[in-house]
Amino acid sequence: REILIKKRKDDTVANDVVLTPMMKQFFELKAKHPDAIMLFRCGDFYETYSEDAIVASEILGITLTKRANGQAKSVEMAGFPFHALDTYLPKLVRAGKRVAICDQLEDPKMTKKLVKRGITELVTPGVAINDNVLSYKENNFLAAVHFGKASCGVAFLDISTGEFLTAEGPFDYIDKLLNNFAPKEVLFERGKRGMFEGNFGSKFFTFELDDWVFNESSSREKLLKHFETKNLKGFGVEHLKNGIVASGAILQYLNMTQHYQIGHITSLSRIEEDRYVRLDKFTVRSLELIGSMNEGGTSLLDVIDRTISPMGARLLKRWVVFPLKDEKPVNERLDVVEYFFREPDFKEFIEEKLHLIGDLERIVSKAAVGRISPREVVQLKVALQAIEPIKNACLNADNGSLRRIGEQLNLCLSIREKIAKEVKNDPPLLVNKGGVIADGVNAELDELRQIAFSGKDYLLKVQQRESELTGIPSLKIAYNNVFGYYIEVRNTHKDKVPADWIRKQTLVNAERYITQELKEYEEKILGAEDKILVLETKLYNELVVALAEFIPAIQINANQIARLDCLLAFANVTVGDCFKIDGFRICSGENGLYVNMPATQDKQGKWRDVCWPVTADFRRQLNDALIEGYGQAIENLQATLEATKGAADRPSLSGALKENAGKVKAQPAKAAPAKNEQAR
Numbered sequence: 190r191e192i193l194i195k196k197r198k199d200d201t202v203a204n205d206v207v208l209t210p211m212m213k214q215f216f217e218l219k220a221k222h223p224d225a226i227m228l229f230r231c232g233d234f235y236e237t238y239s240e241d242a243i244v245a246s247e248i249l250g251i252t253l254t255k256r257a258n259g260q261a262k263s264v265e266m267a268g269f270p271f272h273a274l275d276t277y278l279p280k281l282v283r284a285g286k287r288v289a290i291c292d293q294l295e296d297p298k299m300t301k302k303l304v305k306r307g308i309t310e311l312v313t314p315g316v317a318i319n320d321n322v323l324s325y326k327e328n329n330f331l332a333a334v335h336f337g338k339a340s341c342g343v344a345f346l347d348i349s350t351g352e353f354l355t356a357e358g359p360f361d362y363i364d365k366l367l368n369n370f371a372p373k374e375v376l377f378e379r380g381k382r383g384m385f386e387g388n389f390g391s392k393f394f395t396f397e398l399d400d401w402v403f404n405e406s407s408s409r410e411k412l413l414k415h416f417e418t419k420n421l422k423g424f425g426v427e428h429l430k431n432g433i434v435a436s437g438a439i440l441q442y443l444n445m446t447q448h449y450q451i452g453h454i455t456s457l458s459r460i461e462e463d464r465y466v467r468l469d470k471f472t473v474r475s476l477e478l479i480g481s482m483n484e485g486g487t488s489l490l491d492v493i494d495r496t497i498s499p500m501g502a503r504l505l506k507r508w509v510v511f512p513l514k515d516e517k518p519v520n521e522r523l524d525v526v527e528y529f530f531r532e533p534d535f536k537e538f539i540e541e542k543l544h545l546i547g548d549l550e551r552i553v554s555k556a557a558v559g560r561i562s563p564r565e566v567v568q569l570k571v572a573l574q575a576i577e578p579i580k581n582a583c584l585n586a587d588n589g590s591l592r593r594i595g596e597q598l599n600l601c602l603s604i605r606e607k608i609a610k611e612v613k614n615d616p617p618l619l620v621n622k623g624g625v626i627a628d629g630v631n632a633e634l635d636e637l638r639q640i641a642f643s644g645k646d647y648l649l650k651v652q653q654r655e656s657e658l659t660g661i662p663s664l665k666i667a668y669n670n671v672f673g674y675y676i677e678v679r680n681t682h683k684d685k686v687p688a689d690w691i692r693k694q695t696l697v698n699a700e701r702y703i704t705q706e707l708k709e710y711e712e713k714i715l716g717a718e719d720k721i722l723v724l725e726t727k728l729y730n731e732l733v734v735a736l737a738e739f740i741p742a743i744q745i746n747a748n749q750i751a752r753l754d755c756l757l758a759f760a761n762v763t764v765g766d767c768f769k770i771d772g773f774r775i776c777s778g779e780n781g782l783y784v785n786m787p788a789t790q791d792k793q794g795k796w797r798d799v800c801w802p803v804t805a806d807f808r809r810q811l812n813d814a815l816i817e818g819y820g821q822a823i824e825n826l827q828a829t830l831e832a833t834k835g836a837a838d839r840p841s842l843s844g845a846l847k848e849n850a851g852k853v854k855a856q857p858a859k860a861a862p863a864k865n866e867q868a869r
Contacts, residue, residue: 317329
């Protein structure tokens, strides 16, 4: 493909008579990103040409055509309406394609020459903000790997949330991080593909950058400039030289892909390997922690994910693959889960408020990059309003962890009130549709709306006023394309016309006049709607700029809400879930796992809780029951339950991981803290 593009570029230079001016413009812009599919804005369509058109038509399922291009030449062409960008762009990105979006930089109506165009954004699998590209339950990480002399550095950035992480260590540690974070795109130095694939495999979507990008001094400089600090000690990464290089490479890549508004990336965090149990990719796969080995199967994450918010779902996935190692934070999580269980009213209250939050983390990131829609601004207001009762409830809770969460929640009252005052409760999706800014915010906007949408009422008032002042009962105001707005007076009353009226036309039975007031009104009403959109956009953009000041506080809110959501999900799974298998149920409750047998139903058909411990024999025969389709295995299982009543439970490996994640509060058991889990 690169050879084809180079040939096309050479043709542009050598055979100017062959290519039209627009196609010259296309190939000049295409040469800047030859490895990306370019969506070229032409009027109301995004078009693709040449090799791009062939690839795009196959992925998108759109018609491939050809257009004449001078001297009997033709070029392949495929396109779609510009308003369908959000439909087609995700398909290209999910297919692993880099997409350069080329927009018109001026109004075609304002020029008689070729419209100026430029690449406004380069979208890649690892750098995406579009909701249709992203999955709300998982992060969309971009990773960069730097191969140092003695160790390897790695950095992860989710531009949709602003989360920025780095670490360094031996290849096997970096491999575990890459597999657990599952980045959508990985950057590394050009010419080191063999080293990368030899250590980390070939399953990642990768992109090679020039060696000058992976320079320690320039990377450090980029980070210091972005965070506006003198050093990186405050982030705890000052000593991670290879991690700093990888982090700087990511910032350089954002600049290369024209993502300049990154104010929501407010910190760089070190991945603290000593805090977590190390899980390699084989262990994660064999224990089916986040995915099943069988098609249509169920993973541990599928079973315990009862989160309400998207932030909670993303954090829970992180907790599963990064179980805590230390006892204290594990017990703190368990204490919160127990508090939810002991205080059902509190649990129900928090659950109700969490449903109002939405994806607070990604909404505020959109504000930073200037892509937040009016409806998302309203959702942000609703979320901030819901945080206030959550904060108060946590502060009054009889639990230290919950009180600390309450202390960290920020109400952001000023921006919340500003949004409530300035934005309508049910605005359109796009600001250019109008009707976003509330009445009473701007006097000029209110006047323009009065003129544009209440023009007849205004003219009627003027007509009634002038009729009363002049004593002309038949006076009327009308409009034509020649004079604009005018006042028509019959000849029988023309002696009553004021001196300041200007006569514009004489008819057989009447005279037509204009006034200074009508001319000013005409100028206002003819451009009112355009002025309304310009003014609303200006006021809305000012609101978004004001919102940027609260990004760090709102990001902390999102993090604390996600944590609360995960702990609430654990509580719901622990006390509320039952697994039913043909006549009996396996449940989790306050005292551990138990089984309800059909014989224990009362006269009303309700289940009575009889605790049957889950032993090794139970697990084996339960597996037989599932494989053999129940039958005799169910009878054997029931006999085993009867025979083992009162026996002690023995935690399995996956149970240990769930314990470290903070979910299960089981019967007391002595076990050494898990440091490194391996399973096949």
